[in-house]
Amino acid sequence: MTEPPPPAGFPxxxxxxxxxxxxxxxxxxxxxxxxxxxxxxxxxxxxxYEYTPTQHSGFERAVSAGPGATPIPQQRDLVLQAVAxxxxxxxxxxxxxxxxxxxxxxxxxxxxxxxxxxxxxxLLVVGSRGSGAWGxxxxxxxxxxxxxxxxxxxxxxxxxxxTAGS
Numbered sequence: 001m002t003e004p005p006p007p008a009g010f011p012x013x014x015x016x017x018x019x020x021x022x023x024x025x026x027x028x029x030x031x032x033x034x035x036x037x038x039x040x041x042x043x044x045x046x047x048x049y050e051y052t053p054t055q056h057s058g059f060e061r062a063v064s065a066g067p068g069a070t071p072i073p074q075q076r077d078l079v080l081q082a083v084a085x086x087x088x089x090x091x092x093x094x095x096x097x098x099x100x101x102x103x104x105x106x107x108x109x110x111x112x113x114x115x116x117x118x119x120x121x122x123l124l125v126v127g128s129r130g131s132g133a134w135g136x137x138x139x140x141x142x143x144x145x146x147x148x149x150x151x152x153x154x155x156x157x158x159x160x161x162x163t164a165g166s
Contacts, residue, residue: 012041012122013041013120013122013123014036014041014042014043014120014121014122015032015035015039015041015042015043015044015121015123015124015125016032016046016114016117016118016121016124016125017031017043017045017125017126018047018048018110018114018124018126018127018142018146019046019047019083019086020048020110021047021082021086022129023159024127024128024129024157024158024159026086026090027157027158027160028157029045029086029090029125030090030094031125031155031157032045032123032125033087033090033091033099035123035125035155036099037094037096037097039122039123040097041099041122042099042100042102043087043100043102044101044102044103044104044117044118044121045084045087045102045103045104046104046105046106046113046114046117047079047080047082047083047103047104047105048106048107048109048110048112048113048114049076049079050107050108050109076105076107080103083103083105084101104117110142111141111142111145111146114126115149115150115151118150118151118152121152122152123152123153123154123155124146124152124154125154125157126142126143126154126156126157127140127143127159128140128156128157129143
């Protein structure tokens, strides 16, 4: 089956979004799903995972065997399932036209994995910061690197701030 061409004014290709299990990544995923619906194109949800004894992504925290442990053998499959579940849940919450979703889960530096996965994409979406050690920065290291090295338009979705207490 052939996909219909994107609406006028939008380049062809999927919307690629980086996700790591963080709240900010969830906002980016929501934005990317809406954008894919608007464009009438697919979505590629990309999760990069690196395992070190001292630092790992949000999804890895959910699937690692504990602090200081080595990754469990099924780590990639568990991360892949966590991303797919998150996408499915958000797609159900958003409603609207169905979006064909491809989930990619690769081991490597997150920025490089995202740049590699966006080779045929029309748009790359990332959160302003992820679940890394520098999470309090306004723009995280992955989003900064992606913005500087991407060959396509990039949207950096800011974290939603709770203003009720301000």
